Amino acid sequence: METETCYMCDSVSTSVEHVPPKCLFPTHKDSGANYRVNLITVPSCEKHNGEKSRDDEFLMVSIAGIIGNNSIGYQHYNGKIQRALKRTSYKLLDKVFLKKQMSRVGEENEFLDILWGTPDYTRLISCFEHIAMGIYRHHFGKRFQGELKPYLGFLHTNEQNLKAFKEWMQLKANKELENQPKYGSNQEVFYYQYTVPDKFGIYLVRLCFYDNVDVYVAHMPVTSEKPSMLAMELLNRGIKTYVHEDGKVFEFN
Ligand SMILES: [Zn+2]
Structure with a gap:
């Protein structure tokens, strides 16, 4: 078999990496539909695979809860992400926002909890650079x-x-x-x-x-x-x- 090189560097790949991270795609169990059809994967070396795994949950919490997302994003936020937040006693949020505050908007019985905050911009930028590198590798077949x-x-x-x-x-x-x-x-x-x-x-x-x-x-x-x-x-x-x-x-x- 031909050896492939990593999507981020010249090292030989040892595994595959999902771009964007798999956790952004709701499971069948959570959504009742299949949003994990033909997920994009690229070859990755050990170093770059390990680095990115740590960022996957960070990215998921950062973008799935954004106001204006479609119902799939909204459901995902209320299912998997709320479970992840509860599991970590909301410590996960401290990793996502450098400063944050929870506000409640709405009237009578219709409330919506909104999270305002200053995101970890540098880390977000790095996540999207990796996704862009992965998408390029997938689309053009080279680094x-x-x-x-x-x-x-x-x-x-x-x-x-x-x-x-x-x-x-x-x-x-x-x-x-x-x-x-x-x-x-x-x-x-x-x-x-x-x-x-x-x-x-x-x-x-x-x-x-x-x-x-x-x-x-x-x-x-x-x-x-x-x-x-x-x-x-x-x-x-x-x-x-x-x-x-x-x-x-x-x-x-
Ligand atoms: Zn690499």
């Missing part, structure tokens, strides 16, 4: 070489500058993804799409969970030319920047 920049479209912010950036980014990404196929056998839980590379050789993958949690990961292959990213430069310098997109004007700073 991605270059730089990845995840953008977490599902995080909410009160900061005006970041809000405008998010709106602009989503409009732009959605336009580029409009006619691109959606891949994945359990699309209510997860699917992905790739954009066509731009003139610099840069493209995006969209990772979509529970019809709601969107993550865009920019891919800058080693062969790509880095664009000057004038708008980003201006943003970093704190100069008022206007970006025009589809007849709308977005103001930064």
